[in-house]
Amino acid sequence: MSQEETKWGTVDRLLVHEGRVMLFDHTVTLPNGSPTHYEVDESIRFxxxxxxxxxxxxxxxxxxxxxxxxxxxxxxxxxxxxxxxxxxxxxxxxxxxxxxxxxxxxxxxxxxxxxxxxxxxxxxxxxxxxxxxxxxxxxxxxxxxxxxxxxxxxxxxxxxxxxxxxxxxxxxxxxxxxxxxxxxxxxxxx
Structure with a gap:
């Protein structure tokens, strides 16, 4: 599997907003090892x-x-x-x-x-x-x-x-x- 196809690693997940929308801040590790943050709308299951x-x-x-x-x-x-x-x-x-x-x-x-x-x-x-x-x-x-x-x-x-x-x-x-x-x-x- 090439680096482009490697999944990101989740380090942490923190609820940052809860209302009509629920936003979570994910701390992730990119395939090159760099850490970053990514906000995800997890308001509903489906x-x-x-x-x-x-x-x-x-x-x-x-x-x-x-x-x-x-x-x-x-x-x-x-x-x-x-x-x-x-x-x-x-x-x-x-x-x-x-x-x-x-x-x-x-x-x-x-x-x-x-x-x-x-x-x-x-x-x-x-x-x-x-x-x-x-x-x-x-x-x-x-x-x-x-x-x-x-x-x-x-x-x-x-x-x-x-x-x-x-x-x-x-x-x-x-x-x-x-x-x-x-x-x-x-x-x-x-």
Missing amino acids: AAATLAISGDHVLVTRQYRYPIDRWIFDLPAGGAEDDEEPIDTARRELEEEAGIVAANLVPLHTFFLNPGRTSWPVHIFFSSESTTRGTAARDDPAEQVSTVWLRVKELDSLIAKGEIVDPALIIARTMAASRGLMPSLKSLVL
């Missing part, structure tokens, strides 16, 4: 999101995202609670944010949102079977969520125009197409 479709429509949520100061479309999603498994988090978030109880959830893809700064994966699930509508239950006043059923063509157009900025939604759409669960992405033209 997040889970669901791409739900019904016919030629995709369920998305519309939320204000303060860090980028704009309203965006994204997927019903959130972080793990307690000892939840990813599928349980996806099911809970879909019901809390959209009032939807999915008849099925199929693992679609797992990715890391920002592997240079966060340690947690995002698990994406897919649901196409009939769903029932419950009542959305939101406990966090900072979550102002509405749900929208977009036509697949409309979603694809928004992606092509750069108006969809949520990586989980873009990745979910791409992976669903690559597995034949949704139409191909050939329509992604302006």
Whole structure:
């Protein structure tokens, strides 16, 4: 294994901020032996999101995202609670944010949102079977969520125009197409 492929050694890990985000300062040793510090967002164990479709429509949520100061479309999603498994988090978030109880959830893809700064994966699930509508239950006043059923063509157009900025939604759409669960992405033209 070359020096470029050698892992860093962790010497110490210290919580430096705890709020909506939990930041840890890691003291590490680089492959050349030099010590350095690296801050890592370890806020949650993982997040889970669901791409739900019904016919030629995709369920998305519309939320204000303060860090980028704009309203965006994204997927019903959130972080793990307690000892939840990813599928349980996806099911809970879909019901809390959209009032939807999915008849099925199929693992679609797992990715890391920002592997240079966060340690947690995002698990994406897919649901196409009939769903029932419950009542959305939101406990966090900072979550102002509405749900929208977009036509697949409309979603694809928004992606092509750069108006969809949520990586989980873009990745979910791409992976669903690559597995034949949704139409191909050939329509992604302006």
